[in-house]
Amino acid sequence: MSTSERRVWIRALVVALVLALVSVGCGSSEDTGAGDDTATDSGETADTSSDESEAAEEEPADAGDEATAGEAGAIKVFLIPSPSAEAIKSFADEFTADTGIAVTFEEVPYGEAHQKQLLAYEQGNGAYDVAQFDNTFLAAFGAAGVMTPLDDYLAASAEYDIDDFSVGQQDYGKYEGQTLGLTLSTEPMIQWYRTDIYEELGLEPATTWEEYYSNAQAVEDAGLGDGQIVGFGPNVSWWWMTLVWSFGGEVYDDSLQPQVNSPEAIAATEYLKSLLDVSPEGAVSASGDDVTNKFISQDIGAMIQYSGYYGVTLDPESNKYPGLLGTAPMPQGSADITHLAGWNIGIPADSANKDQAWQFLEFVLGKSNAKAYLESGAAAIGRKSITGDAELTAEQPYLLQLNIPESSRIERYPQLKVWPEMDVAIVQHVSDIMTGASSVEDGLNDLQSTLEPILAAENG
C-alpha cells in the first residue's frame, strides 16, 4: 500500500470513528430520559396532545408470534407499548394453559395505535379480539359503534366484580351509558411533594390552591429549590383543564358551547400563570414527561401530575431522590373534582371471538389476579381491594390516592370526537397566554372563538 493510499485509509478510519462517537453520543442522550418524552413508556399516562414521544416510539412494533389456534380457539390482542401491556402479556401462557385459548399480541406505538385501530374497524374484518386504547378515543369509538358493550358480561361476572370499583370509576369506560372499555389503569392527577423539603420547612401537603402556592413560595423563599412544577409547554392542557374544573368552570357546556372565557376559566388561567413565578424557568416549555423528569432530577418542592408516573420515580437511574417523594390528593378549588386519566381495554365489535376475549380480560383484570397484575409492573387499577390492601399501600403509598372519594366529581378528557383539535387549540392559546404573547382575557376570548366551530363540528 502506497503512502497516499495509507493516508486515505487512515482518514477514512478517523471519520468513521468520529461518526461512531457522535452516534453513540446521540444514542446515549436519548437514553437519559432527562427531558426526553420516551419516559411516557415508563409512566402510563397517555400523552393526548398527539404523542410527543413519536420519534422514540418509531421502533418496530412487536408483532408477536402467530400462534396456532389452541383447543378452544385463538384471540389476537392489540396493545400499546406500556408497562400495562407488558403485564398483560405476562399472563398469556397461564391463560392458554388454563383455557386452551391461544393468545397472540400486536403492539403498535401510541402515535399510530388509534389510527391503526380505526382503519381496522372500518374494514370490519375482525382483526383484533381485544384492544387497548386511550380513554380520549372512547368517544370516537363509541360514536362509531366499533366496540362491544361489556355491560352484560360485567353483570354476570363475579370474577371481574365491578362493585370492587367506586361508583365514579365504574363509569370510566362508559360512553352514553354503555361500558365500552374496562379500566386498564387508574391515573388521577395528584399532588407530589419532596418530603425532605417539606419536613425541613414544616409544611404540609396543600389542600387548597392558595396553600399550594404559599407552600411553593415558602420553598423558594428558603432557597431550597424551585417551589413547584407543572407543564406550560406542549401538554399545558392537562393542567389548564384541571384548574378550570377545580375553579368551578367547564370547558364546554351540555349544548357543546365552549365556556373557556368564563370568570372561573379566567381565574383558573390567571392562577396557572401565577405558578410560573414559583416554577423552574424551564417549565415554560416543559412537556408532561419533562415535568416528571425535572421533579425527580432537580430540587423542586412539589408537582401536580398524574399518578401513572409513579413507575418513572421507581427508576433509581433517573430519580435522584428515592424515598423522598410523597403523594397527596390534588389541592381543591371551589369544586371538588378529580381529573382522572388512564388506559381502557375492550372488545372490538367485529371480533369473531368475543366470549374468548372476555375470558381473557376477566382472567387478566379480574379480582383474583389484581394483585399479581399490579406486581407484574403495571400501573395500578383503582380497585377498592387494591387501594385498601394495607400491605400494598405500605409498599406503594401512592395507591391511597387512587381511592377517589365518592364526593369528588370525576372529570375526564372531553369525550368528544373533536378532542384532538380542541387539545391543539387549547395548547396553542394557553401557551400564548403563558409566554405573554397574549393577555389572559384576550387569549381566552380567542380560544373561545377557535373552539366554537370545532365543537360545532362534533355533531356535524
Add this chain to the structure above:
Amino acid sequence: MTSTPSRSMTTARRRSLTSLVLTLPAWLMIVVLIMVPIAVGFYLSLRNERIGGFVPPQYVGFENYRSEIANKVFWEAALTTVKIMIIGLVIQLPIGVGLALLLHQSLRGTRLFRSVLLIPMLLTPVAVGLMWRFMYDGDLGVINWLLETVGLGRIQWLGDDLAALFAVVLVDSWQSIPFVMLLTLAGLAGMSTSPLEAAKVDGAGPWQLFWYVILPMLRPVLGVILIIRIIDTYKLFDAIFILTRGGPGTATQTLGILNYNTGFNFLATSRAAAIGIALTAITIPLYFLWAQAARIEP
C-alpha cells in the same frame, strides 16, 4: 443500396427501444413512487375522507382547498415557514460560502476540518432534534449554562416565541451549512483559475477578487443551493417536531407541522391531502427555477 436507409432506421429504432428498456425501471419508480401518490393525494383532497369517520366519503370538489385558504392558521403556518426560510438563508449562505472559501485554501488541517464540518449533515434530523432539545433545556441545558458562565442571563429557548423560532433556525442551519459549504467547494473546485489570475495581475485585492470574480462565477452553484434550501425548508419537519411541536403557541408551526397535525392528529385525511398538494404546488415552480439555475453558465 436501397437497404441502407431501412437498416439505419432499424438501428435507430433498436437504440430507442434499448434506451426505453434501460430507463424503464427509473420511469416505473418515478410513476409508482411519485406520480401515483400525488395523483392519489389530489383525489383524496377532493373528498371528505377522515380516518374513523365511518361514513361513506363524498366528493366535495375544492372545498378542502377553499377552507384551508380561508383558515387563518394556514396562513400563519405559511408565514412561519417563510420566516424560517429567510432567516435560515441569511445565516446559512454567508457562513457556508465563507467556510468553503476558507477550506478551499490549502491551509494546514483543512482536510480534517472539511471532514469534521460535514458530520452534522450526516446525522439523522430526529437525533439532532433530541440532542439540541437537551442543549436548549431552560434549567439543565448546556447553552444556558454557558450563557450564565459568561455572565449573560438564561434564555428560554423553547418557551419564548422569538427564541423558539431562532432555536429552530439554528438547528436547521447547523445541519444545512455543511451542505452549502460542500456545494460551494465543488463550485470552487470546478472554477477556471484564469480569470482569477488575470484579476490578480490587474491588481485586484481579495475583496475585489471575491466580489467581482469569484461570486459571479459561483452564481449558478449558489442558485442551485438557494433553491434546494428553499425546498428543504418547506419539507422541514423532524427537528421542529422534536424541538417545539410547533409551539410555543403557533410560533414555530410550519406548513409541515400543520399538515402532520391535520392528518395524523385530527385524522382529517382529505384536509391534510389538500395541504400536501398545496405544498407540492408551491415547490413545483421552485423545481423549474432550480433546473434553470443549474443550466446557467458562469
